[in-house]
Amino acid sequence: MEDIIKEILVSEEDIEKKVRELGKQITKDYKDKNLMLVGILKGAVIFMAELAKSIEMPVLMDFMAVSSYGKSSTSTGVVKIIKDLDFSVEDKDILIVEDIIDTGLTLAYLTDNLKKRGARSVKICTLLDKPERRKVEVPVDYRGFSIPDDFVVGYGLDYAEQYRNLPYVAALKEEVYS
């Protein structure tokens, strides 16, 4: 595995600590609300599972899948729903859970889409943020870590569907994806 990794950007220990902090904050902020976590497949699965365990109140959990980057490491800007929610968002306080915000195109579309369907509120929680890559502004309500503009894998994030199961976040060597 080491042969493809340039550098570990966020250690397993730092992620675990941050996830617990985020869970505590979300528990406080959503005390009297009707919280529904919406995880964006597939990248958010590991973060969503760990985050949900740190939220000390009842939550609904649902998932969406949207069009992806495929094997390329750059965004096309096209967002299409491939798998929709099972639950209605009406009168729910939605917290979208993402592994990473890059251009912001996915979340700009999803936030707007869920608001139009009648969600009471829509907020965003992302493990990673790459602010240098932003094309559209999106309000990030809960952020784990800001990272530089490196292609990263691990903790849910893939390169060509591999490396999602690494317990840390690492930058890939450029020769792997260029």
Ligand SMILES: O=P(O)(O)OC[C@H]1O[C@H](OP(=O)(O)OP(=O)(O)O)[C@H](O)[C@@H]1O
């Ligand atoms: O801010 P953006 O530029 O829109 O990029 C962020 C999106 O890209 C990644 O998903 P990806 O399409 O790689 O799918 P995956 O989660 O199945 O790996 C990530 O999980 C976000 O959904």
Ligand code: HPA
């Ligand atoms: O750096 C990344 N790695 C994996 N998937 C991604 N989707 C957006 N940025 C990334």
